[in-house]
Amino acid sequence: MEALSLAPRRLLLVDPCDQCRRLQPHLEEAGWLVSSQSLDQAQAASYDIGLLRLRTEHLLRPEGVKHLISRSGTEWIALVDPLAEDVQGLDEFIGEWFFDALALPVDLPRLQGLLGRAFGIARLRGIGTRRGDQHELLGQSRPLRELRKQLARLGPSDRPVLILGESGSGKELVARTLHRMSRRVGQPFVSFNCGMLPEAETANLLFSHQGKLVAANGGTLFLDAIHDLPQGQHERLLNCLRNKVLRRADGESQALDLRVLASSREDLEERVEQGTFHPGLRQWLEQNRLTITPLRKRQGDIALLASYFVELYSLEAGRRSTHFSEEALAAMVRHRWPGNVRELASRVRRGYALAEGGPIEADDLGLHSAPADAVPLGTLEDYKRRAEYQALCDALAHYSSNLSHAAKVLGVSRPTFYRLLHKHQLL
Incomplete structure (x- = not known):
């Protein structure tokens, strides 16, 4: 681990603006080797961490950004252009593809802190086996x-x-x-x-x-x-x-x-x-x-996958594992996961780094304890069905590794619990 801390830290700045370029000497003073390139040139670049000025054009035509990040094998931080802040889907795009984001003009100490955490996670991703x-x-x-x-x-x-x-x-x-x-x-x-x-x-x-x-x-x-x-x-x-x-x-x-x-x-x-x-x-x-069924239709798998990622990142980091708070589990069940398992992995990786050994909270995952989507009025039977479904999701989120205990907590027999899971296509 000590050898990793001595490795050169290469930072790629993509599609920079004048404000971004003014950051370069400060980042170099902090020990970063900074290069800047256009989005097209960046495909062939060599670097440890990516920093992208996120513009409206990137959100309207995201394929180039997605290709760059998905093939890079490392962490990226977005510097959000003011003109892009009101574009629909900005938060979801950042949550799926980036370690974190800051609005321009950037608070330099905060950026340096984010870069340090992202670099640590990026280096750890290359250590050890990926367990198949x-x-x-x-x-x-x-x-x-x-x-x-x-x-x-x-x-x-x-x-x-x-x-x-x-x-x-x-x-x-x-x-x-x-x-x-x-x-x-x-x-x-x-x-x-x-x-x-x-x-x-x-x-x-x-x-x-x-x-x-x-x-x-x-x-x-x-x-x-x-x-x-x-x-x-x-x-x-x-x-x-x-x-x-x-x-x-x-x-x-x-x-x-x-x-x-x-x-x-x-x-x-x-x-x-x-x-x-x-x-x-x-x-x-x-x-x-x-x-492949999207993750939002496999809510019973969310907690299992999230726990797997926490264990994986803790093993890679050589640190003890941690757990999700009640609020974080509820937020994960409510989230729609537009980026599916890749988004879940990214959010858990970010949450594990931010939690610093404590419980992972909803805010650490970038989910902000968002309230459940508004549901239109329906019949009493509709409300019963939704409540039953939510109770099952909550039980799976907490006890996915022990279904007998999940059934006991809900006050039903194990056969009834399995029948309900099949009824709602959660198993």
């Missing part, structure tokens, strides 16, 4: 159990699989799990995001002599965000996959032996109907289909 990186497949809910059954069935196959799910739900993890369960486990797993580059660069990265199809030969190619693949490349990709041959513009060809997995946040059938997706490619990819 299976965390997003943990859960007792019915959708998770069904997903694991489908993975066991499809894993050994060589057929393509289309993985559907919201942002942050674990589509790449599912793809990697399918690869590990296949006969190609000892061969390459190559991931390519289809929607982050212009068409010419996409074509070159997929089909060139050193492109992704060649790199994945013998193994598995994961085409992330296939719905964003430029239309001009749909037919060429389909021909390669159908014929198992890569034909290049210079007339050369190469035999292909690979399994293709793809992911999408959108229904490809709708894309076909809109004329923006090749029907043959959609049909070829959907020979098998997996759908």
Whole structure:
């Protein structure tokens, strides 16, 4: 751990403004090696912590920011431009993608404190094992159990699989799990995001002599965000996959032996109907289909996952574990989790750092003890059903590792408790 504290601290400042640049000498005095680049240039940069001036344009077109952060493997802090403070969805975006955020102009001591905590967490993320990186497949809910059954069935196959799910739900993890369960486990797993580059660069990265199809030969190619693949490349990709041959513009060809997995946040059938997706490619990819249920519909899994992350971060940090306060557990159950498990991991990591050994509070998670969403009036039966559902969620949040005790606390038998969980699709 002492060696980590002596490591150079490299800070990347992305899309800086004049106010941001004026921070640079102060940060350098504090021991940071600061470089600044545009969002496009930042994709190839080397750094320990990222600092991004968050502008309105980033919120309206967030794909570039999401790609940068998701591929960086480190922590990011947002410096929020005043013009972006009133943009709808700002808080949710920050909660899902950033360690924390500060409004411009920045309070320098507060920024330095945040950078220190983010650096500590970022360094600890690289220590030790990731225990199989299976965390997003943990859960007792019915959708998770069904997903694991489908993975066991499809894993050994060589057929393509289309993985559907919201942002942050674990589509790449599912793809990697399918690869590990296949006969190609000892061969390459190559991931390519289809929607982050212009068409010419996409074509070159997929089909060139050193492109992704060649790199994945013998193994598995994961085409992330296939719905964003430029239309001009749909037919060429389909021909390669159908014929198992890569034909290049210079007339050369190469035999292909690979399994293709793809992911999408959108229904490809709708894309076909809109004329923006090749029907043959959609049909070829959907020979098998997996759908990942969003976290907000698996409330019984939230506390289990959150506890897992706390244990993981405490092991990495070499510190004792901690627990969530009653208020934090209630806030997690109420939250809608637009960023799914990735957002949960990010918030728990932030909460663990801020709690400093004490109980993790709702404010540490950035949830601010928000009240439950207003529910429209309904019949007495509606109120009873909602109350029953909330009671079950609360019991799972507190006692997910001991369902017998959860049933006892609610004053029902274990069989009745299981029946109610199934009734509300929490198990």
